[in-house]
Amino acid sequence: MSDPEELHDHDEAEHEGIHKGGLPYYGKRVMALEALLEEKGILTKDEIQQLIDQTDSVSPKNGAKVVARAWVDPEYKARLLSEPKKTLEESGYGELPEDPVIVVVENNDDVRHLVVCTLCSCYPRALLGRPPDWYKSLAYRSRAVDDPRGVMKEFGQHVPDSVEVRVLDSTADIRYLVVPQRPEGTEGWSEDELVKLVTRDSMIGASEPLKPEQVPAG
Ligand code: FE
Numbered sequence: 001m002s003d004p005e006e007l008h009d010h011d012e013a014e015h016e017g018i019h020k021g022g023l024p025y026y027g028k029r030v031m032a033l034e035a036l037l038e039e040k041g042i043l044t045k046d047e048i049q050q051l052i053d054q055t056d057s058v059s060p061k062n063g064a065k066v067v068a069r070a071w072v073d074p075e076y077k078a079r080l081l082s083e084p085k086k087t088l089e090e091s092g093y094g095e096l097p098e099d100p101v102i103v104v105v106e107n108n109d110d111v112r113h114l115v116v117c118t119l120c121s122c123y124p125r126a127l128l129g130r131p132p133d134w135y136k137s138l139a140y141r142s143r144a145v146d147d148p149r150g151v152m153k154e155f156g157q158h159v160p161d162s163v164e165v166r167v168l169d170s171t172a173d174i175r176y177l178v179v180p181q182r183p184e185g186t187e188g189w190s191e192d193e194l195v196k197l198v199t200r201d202s203m204i205g206a207s208e209p210l211k212p213e214q215v216p217a218g
Contacts, residue, residue: 034048055125055129055130056129056130058125058126058127058128058129059128059129060128060129060198060199060200060203061195062093062127062128062129063124063127063128063177063198063200063203064195064198064199064203065091065191065195066080066088066091066127066177067179067180067194067195067198067202067203067209068191068192068194068195068197068198069091069191070106070179071179071182071186071191071194072190072191072194077106077179080104080179081104081105081106081179084102084103084104084177085098085101085102088102088126088127093126093127096126097126099173100122100171100172100173100174100175101173101174101175102124102126102127102175102176102177103168103174103175103176103177104176104177104178104179105166105168105176105177105178105179106178106179107178107179107180107181107205108181109163109181110162110163110164111163111164111165111166112152112157112159112163112164112165112166112205113165113166113167113168113176113178113205114144114148114151114152114165114166114167114168114204114205114206115168115170115176115178115204115205115206116135116140116141116144116145116167116168116169116170117135117136117141117169117170117171118141118142118144118145118169119141119171120136121135121136122170122171122172122175123135123170123175123204124170124175124176124177124203124204125175126175127177127203128177128200128203128204132200132201135204144167145167145169148165148167149165151206152165152205152206152207155201155206155207156207156208157206157207157208168205176204177203177204178202178203178204178205179203180198180202180203180205180208180209181208181209182194182209183197183208183209183210183211183212184211185211185212186212196210196215196216197209197210197211197212197214197215198210
């Protein structure tokens with residue numbers, strides 16, 4: 001067996017946080033922020049933990065169920081688009097905050113949407129959980145505005161010139177969910193089957209939902 005010390009061929013300072021129980025820079029910032037929120041009486045430790053747990057409990061599957069239902073139920077879709085908060089609450093989301101407002105948009109033959117937060121990382125967390133790292137990158141935040149069609153193409157989505165692309169800039173006050181177009185060849189599919197086609201990236205407009213033949217087996 002090798003001596004662990006031999007494998008340990010780099011400077012301790014590189015990962016002081018792990019070895020000495022300290023915290024990296026952003027960890028320290030988070031702790032300081034939490035302490036201030038408590039000190040100022042804005043949130044208790046329990047409330048902060050509840051908010052973290054709530055975000056961690058949401059995944060793109062939650063949003064996918066909403067989209068699949070909208071695909072099979074035109075009446076539900078109409079309500080989802082016109083009264084998203086109320087409709088989502090009725091779909092088992094519990095009480096959603098007034099702020100940020102959730103806006104649901106629908107892709108069709110004439111228009112597709114691409115969601116971005118040009119400032120930071122605003123994202124429909126209540127429906128999709130945490131955003132992917134690329135969503136927060138400067139490259140995405142700037143290129144989604146400069147060249148949305150180019151970005152969509154990189155995600156495998158070909159948008160014909162005849163189709164309008166609308167870029168939606170999320171903010172602290174407003175979050176967008178895209179209902180992508182239902183893939184062809186899914187007539188008669190159940191909601192549960194359709195859920196498997198709805199990817200995270202398709203609900204922010206970057207890519208299209210999976211095609212029936214792309215659904216992983218099992
Ligand atoms: Fe943001």
